[in-house]
Amino acid sequence: MITSIQNNKVKQWRKLYKRKERLKTNTFLVEGYHLVEEAKKSGWEIREIILVENKDIPTWCQHFSVFLVGESVLKHISRTETSQGILAVIEMKETPLQKNNHVLLLDAIQDPGNLGTIIRTADAAGFGAVILGEETVDVFNDKVIRATQGSLFHIPVISAKLEDMIEELKEVGFTIWASTLEKATYYDELDVPKKVALILGNEGAGIRQVLLEQADTCVKIPIYGKAESLNVGIAASILMYYIKQKQS
Template sequence: MRKHITSISNPLVKHLLLLQKKSKLRKSENEFIIEGVQELNYAIEAKYTLKQVLVCNDVFENNIQLDDLDCEVIDISQDVFEKIAYRSSTGGVIAIAETKNLSLKDLNFKTKSPLILIAEAPEKPGNIGALLRTCDAANLDAVIIANPKTDLYNPNIIRSSVGTVFTNSIATGSTSEIIDYLTKNSIYIFAAALQDSSSYLKEDFTKATAIVVGTEDEGLSESWRSQAHKIIKIPMEGKVDSLNVSVSASILIFEAKRQRLNH
């Protein structure tokens, strides 16, 4: 018989609420929250380890086989669900899962000419989520976050990425660690920046390629600009000289994909 939680004062409910809010707790406990049927399905496909799945049967969309899950399944009341849910349209299911290491050494490429996006020090969950959605749509070989300022298991990133934080192959590291990794693996570095740059339309992205983008406010650090094989830009014809990072990344990624389809 499954456990049933009806009180918002239950210790597990309090723990879950803290996991949603506190990055330090997520890191110390190696746990995070997954909310939503689609997001949970993606995490299961990516072989994330689930610890508990909380289900509100009043709103549960029965397209996950709960009996097949290798974890504790707990029924919760609608009051509890409304207390812990970020949004109402999540199918009535919330899970606690174990984080992954996200180490560079764990990346495995299926091709000899991988296409990788590297984002240096992105901070806004909405931008990170948009980047991950683009990378999923383009089926990139990997996404690497350099000098991360935001915990990738932040609920806002999971939500804004519509679960593609689980569908992408992701790693994190310092800028110097990532540059060393790219060099050792003979991956060509294209850094997106305004200074001393040429149009991205003149470049060949069919070899093993890393496209590196920075934030709109700060741009890329000198380390990336000095170590890049080429510095590229998207020509601007209006008044502004830059685009949102997720928009810029999308343009560069899909040009690389176009070249590879025609190669």
């Protein structure tokens, strides 16, 4: 039983909320039964499980290194308003790209909630991978992980230089769609090619010009009211489901 927030283990766990420490240890934290179980079911390596005192240890946890902690320690390391009393330290990994006709590329998405929602939607829409550009928020950020609701463990999420990735995708027959408002065609006026890589851009600045120049087609979503634009997560949902529907 660990009862002091000064314990070295507790200090190590807290450090995992910083990207620098995650990269140093190649691990990250998840919280809640659903996320821990999804990591296990998807074959991600669980290094440690942290369980609050007076909780029964689930049967499936008994194969792992389990640390019991007091309520004060749980509050110190938890990032949720109502903790379920379970966290896990999980080893990072990048799932390799698999054969799929639909790929999502994200250019400098900054909001953790947006990124997590987009990953979750890409998983639901049956996309083959989400590729993160260099300025995109860290996928192992705790807010991103919670927003994915476990989809992080189901779909390959890869960090790459988007300029190079676009060229590689073109070489294997992908058509590149870029979501932008300028010089763009309404998405529902287009035929969907067999292989599509969809680019979405930063919440404020949009897609960088260098990527727009690499795109084959610029697409936009009609705005019927007075809003200037849609949230990037909503735009991603509309476009991914349209692409998938037209290919089903």
